[in-house]
Amino acid sequence: MKPTDPAITWLEEKPLGLTERLYLPLFLQGLSTTARHMVSRKVTVNYPEVRPTVGNPLIYRGVHRLNRDDAGRVKCVACFLCATACPAHCIDIVATESPWPDREKYPESFSIDELRCIFCGMCEEACPVDAIELTSLLDLTGKSREEMIFDKEKLLSVYDMTKDAEPMKSKTLAAGGMATFDTASGSPATAAGGHH
Amino acid sequence: MNLLPSAATFAALVKIGLLVGGLMTAAAYLVLLERWIAAWVQDRRGPNRVGIPLTKIRLFGLGQPLADGLKIILKEDFTPSGVDRVLYNAAPLVILAASLAIFAAIPFGSVLPPLGIPGLPDPVPFLVAPGLDVGVLWVFALSSIAVYGVLLGGWASNNKYGFLGGLRSSAQLVAYEIPLGLGLLGVVLAAGSLRLDTIMNAQAESGVWYAFAQPLGFIVFMVASFAEAARLPFDLPEAEQELVGGYHTEYSGIKLLLFLVAEFLHMITAAFLIVILFLGGWHLWGVTGSSQEIGWIQALLRFGILSGKILGVIVFFMLVRWSWPRFRFDQLMNLAWKVMLPLGLVNLVTVATVEEFRPQLVAALGPGFGGAVAIALPWIACLAGWLVAGVFTPSGTDNTPILTHDPLDIEREMAEHERLERAPHDVSPTLVGSR
Numbered sequence: 001m002k003p004t005d006p007a008i009t010w011l012e013e014k015p016l017g018l019t020e021r022l023y024l025p026l027f028l029q030g031l032s033t034t035a036r037h038m039v040s041r042k043v044t045v046n047y048p049e050v051r052p053t054v055g056n057p058l059i060y061r062g063v064h065r066l067n068r069d070d071a072g073r074v075k076c077v078a079c080f081l082c083a084t085a086c087p088a089h090c091i092d093i094v095a096t097e098s099p100w101p102d103r104e105k106y107p108e109s110f111s112i113d114e115l116r117c118i119f120c121g122m123c124e125e126a127c128p129v130d131a132i133e134l135t136s137l138l139d140l141t142g143k144s145r146e147e148m149i150f151d152k153e154k155l156l157s158v159y160d161m162t163k164d165a166e167p168m169k170s171k172t173l174a175a176g177g178m179a180t181f182d183t184a185s186g187s188p189a190t191a192a193g194g195h196h
Numbered sequence: 197m198n199l200l201p202s203a204a205t206f207a208a209l210v211k212i213g214l215l216v217g218g219l220m221t222a223a224a225y226l227v228l229l230e231r232w233i234a235a236w237v238q239d240r241r242g243p244n245r246v247g248i249p250l251t252k253i254r255l256f257g258l259g260q261p262l263a264d265g266l267k268i269i270l271k272e273d274f275t276p277s278g279v280d281r282v283l284y285n286a287a288p289l290v291i292l293a294a295s296l297a298i299f300a301a302i303p304f305g306s307v308l309p310p311l312g313i314p315g316l317p318d319p320v321p322f323l324v325a326p327g328l329d330v331g332v333l334w335v336f337a338l339s340s341i342a343v344y345g346v347l348l349g350g351w352a353s354n355n356k357y358g359f360l361g362g363l364r365s366s367a368q369l370v371a372y373e374i375p376l377g378l379g380l381l382g383v384v385l386a387a388g389s390l391r392l393d394t395i396m397n398a399q400a401e402s403g404v405w406y407a408f409a410q411p412l413g414f415i416v417f418m419v420a421s422f423a424e425a426a427r428l429p430f431d432l433p434e435a436e437q438e439l440v441g442g443y444h445t446e447y448s449g450i451k452l453l454l455f456l457v458a459e460f461l462h463m464i465t466a467a468f469l470i471v472i473l474f475l476g477g478w479h480l481w482g483v484t485g486s487s488q489e490i491g492w493i494q495a496l497l498r499f500g501i502l503s504g505k506i507l508g509v510i511v512f513f514m515l516v517r518w519s520w521p522r523f524r525f526d527q528l529m530n531l532a533w534k535v536m537l538p539l540g541l542v543n544l545v546t547v548a549t550v551e552e553f554r555p556q557l558v559a560a561l562g563p564g565f566g567g568a569v570a571i572a573l574p575w576i577a578c579l580a581g582w583l584v585a586g587v588f589t590p591s592g593t594d595n596t597p598i599l600t601h602d603p604l605d606i607e608r609e610m611a612e613h614e615r616l617e618r619a620p621h622d623v624s625p626t627l628v629g630s631r
Contacts, residue, residue, distance in 0.1 A: 002606055022586035030519035038236045038515075046241065 057136035057166050059174070061119045064112050064150065065158035067131050069161055074156060075131035078105040082123035082132050090116035091123060110152040114140055130170040135162045203315035211217050212325045223460040224261035230514055231260075237518040239315055262475040267455070271447035276354065283352035288447065288454035291345025295461035298338045300324045301331040302468050303393045305499035310492055319488060321393060322499065332380060334391045336373075339424065339465065343369045345458065346433060350443035361442025364525065365426065365433030371532040372423035372430075378540025379417030382410045382547040383473045396477030400486035405476035409571055412543040412578035414474045416536050421466035423532070426459070427513055429520040430528060458602045467509040471502065475509070534590035546577040 001008070019025045045052050051117035054060045066073045096108040123132050137156065142148040150158075201209070228243065235242025246263045247254035275284065300438065305322030320326075328334060343366065350362020383406050386388060387398040399405050407414040423430040434442030441447075444455045471477060478484055478498035523531065550557075550570050558566035601608060 004606055016589070018586060021589050022582065023581075026531055027520070030513060034237050034515050037239055038233070040239060042236075043239045044241050044243050047242070155519040 009103060027171060031166040052138070054138065057101045058169055060136040060138075061121045061124075061134040063114070063135050063137040063140050063158060064117070064123070064155055065133055065135050066152065066155035067133060067159050068156065068163075071191075073100065074106065074110075075129050076107050076110060076153065077129055077131070078107040078110075081126040081128060085122040085126035086174060087120060087122065088118045090114075109151060110155065112150045112155065114142075114148045115151055116145045117146060130168060132171055135166055137162065203313050204317070207313075207316055207320060208324055211322075211385065214297060215324060218304075219296070219299065219461060219464065220457070222464060223457045224265060226266060226460050226463070227456075228257065228260050228509065229510070232257075233511070233514045234518065237515070239535065253335045254448060268453045268456075269450055271449040273451060276446050278354040279446065280352040280354070283348045284446075285451075287345050287349035287352060288350060288451045288458070289345075291342050291458040292454045292461075294338045294342035294345065295458045295465065298335050298342075298465050299336040299460075299468075301328050301392065302465070303396065303470075303472070303477070305502055306396075306484075306495060307488060307490065308495050309489075319490075323393060326393075328391065330390055331392045332384065332395075335392075335465070335469065336380075338379070338464075340369075340373065342458065342462065345455075346443050349432075349447065349455065353443075353446035354401065355446045357440045357445045358443050361435075361439050361445070363434045365443060368423060368426070368430065368432060368532075371389075371529060372420045372536070374535035375416045375532060375540045376424055377419035377542055378537070379413045379420060382406075382543050384411040385544070385547050386410070387552055392472050396472055397486070397488070399476045400479035400484070403465065403479075403481060403486075404567075404571065405474060405479070407474040407476075410474075410543060410547055410574050412539055412574065412581055415578070415582075416540045416543060417474065418470060419531075419536060420515070421470060422513070423511070423528075425462040425466040427463060427466075428517040429522050431522060432525060432528060435522060463510060463513055464506070467506045467513065475505055477505075477580045501512050530590060535585050539585060542577055543574070546574050546593065 056064075069075045069137040076093075077098075078093055080093055080095070081094050083089075083091040090113040092109075092111045092113075093107050097107040098104055100106070102177075118136065121134055121164045124134050127133075137158070140148075219376040232242040242257070243260045244257040245254060246257055246259040248259060249262070275281070301323070303321060307319040307321045310319055323446060346365045346369075347362050350358040350365070353359075383395060386406060386409065387395040389398070395406075421427075421631075426433050432442075433439075434444065436442075439445070444452055447455060478501050479486065480501050484498050484501060490498075550573050554570055556568075560566065561569060615619055
């Protein structure tokens with residue numbers, strides 16, 4: 001955008017009026033803002049005891065999970081789209097011939113290095129079968145680097161852990177999606193649900 | 197030879213012990229208060245975890261100062277290469293010693309009831325050095341010496357940020373000592389004494405705090421003490437965003453702790469002076485009385501009221517920190533020399549005139565109305581001075597750039613860019629092989 005662009009409106013700074021020059025009214029204004037915030041409701045929580053609420057789990061990008069289909073099998077078809085889309089190169093897939101007739105390939109192993117992941121959500125967007133999703137689990141800790149590499153079983157167990165609180169996003173969206181979701185009053189599925 | 201200290205010496209030692217202990221604890225807890233207020237103002241909760249060590253009792257985070265203190269003491273005391281070792285080590289000692297010694301002349305209460313101890317003159321004042329006739333001068337002399345700590349620290353640590361912080365603080369503190377002194381002179385003139393306890397007693401007896409009798413002096417003194425304590429909006433000597441830490445950038449461990457404690461002591465000193473000089477000290481209408489012969493309850497009440505007022509001023513200091521942005525250096529200097537200095541002089545002249553003609557005023561108009569006029573005149577001077585300062589804005593700076601061409605002329609800019617691209621790189625001879 002050039003400075004001569006007609007879409008830009010150039011504003012001149014207004015000269016100070018007498019109230020501003022007298023300093024005191026603005027000082028009191030600033031002080032009253034400060035005082036109001038002193039007593040206002042706090043936005044932070046006492047974390048381990050009180051868990052923060054996730055505004056909208058549909059768009060929150062937390063720990064990954066691998067979804068299961070209705071038969072309980074991994075949904076992934078090992079197409080490598082997520083691994084290709086991943087800017088951090090944290091997804092490692094080993095594909096093999098599928099034992100099931102409905103698809104050609106399935107992941108023999110599927111691992112995500114959660115330490116490398118930047119939680120951009122591109123894998124979720126790339127996935128053609130809605131197999132990989134980001135949950136609203138926000139505290140991700142481990143005692144070693146090896147522990148932070150989530151393999152297929154671990155990612156499926158994240159699904160088992162969170163499926164009740166957070167149904168698959170494609171289903172939620174098909175059932176009315178974001179429109180029915182009330183972001184102001186919290187969420188049907190908070191991070192606390194299903195965790196611990 | 198009697199090796200035991202005399203009763204007066206012993207009393208002084210007890211008072212020094214109480215004062216130093218109380219001040220150090222106060223400084224530690226003011227850090228916690230500062231963090232709490234910072235958090236609350238920013239809609240956070242602030243430190244509320246640390247309680248009694250080795251237990252699960254949290255006490256709203258009241259154990260935090262202990263943890264903070266232990267942490268900073270156990271940190272490595274690192275000395276960078278290239279520092280002037282003597283001055284580098286002396287600076288924190290100078291600043292802390294000066295900041296503590298100030299309190300020798302500052303009363304921290306009224307008087308104790310007669311104790312009847314032989315060799316100890318009754319009543320015992322809440323003051324380490326009672327009867328020091330140059331009290332105010334002592335306070336100001338030592339707070340000037342404390343500036344040396346800042347200067348030495350900034351100079352000796354061989355760091356450009358430290359050096360700039362030291363430079364800034366020297367200019368700032370020298371500039372603001374003048375309005376500070378002018379604000380103070382009005383009070384000294386009205387009370388007729390340099391002794392801080394006498395100044396408090398004068399306010400208690402008349403019932404009119406000097407903040408009401410000399411509003412302009414109060415404002416000037418208040419602003420100047422913010423600058424002297426290097427608190428926001430005047431914290432240029434250690435502006436974190438531009439100077440890392442200013443004069444104490446290169447300090448770590450216990451030396452940094454000494455600097456930080458001294459900073460909080462400066463704030464406590466400023467609060468003490470504001471309360472004692474302008475807010476009536478231990479006096480509160482209808483509660484404390486003004487007599488020097490009092491009982492234990494009265495004595496403790498006065499001590500409590502003084503402490504409460506000081507805490508209130510300190511909380512005000514901390515709230516202002518989050519309300520105002522920092523001044524730029526030229527604005528700071530303009531405010532000192534073009535606003536605060538003339539206003540301080542106006543205050544001084546007004547107070548001198550009122551004090552000179554007070555007997556005539558009272559004689560002509562009666563004690564009630566005459567006294568009211570003596571209070572009204574400084575208020576009129578305050579409003580007039582403030583209005584003049586506001587209308588002429590000597591502290592404002594015109595930042596409008598002087599344009600040599602239209603800044604939005606994109607063709608001209610492109611041509612200029614092209615010309616620079618085509619031109620052979622002009623290697624300035626001064627930049628080749630520096631030093």
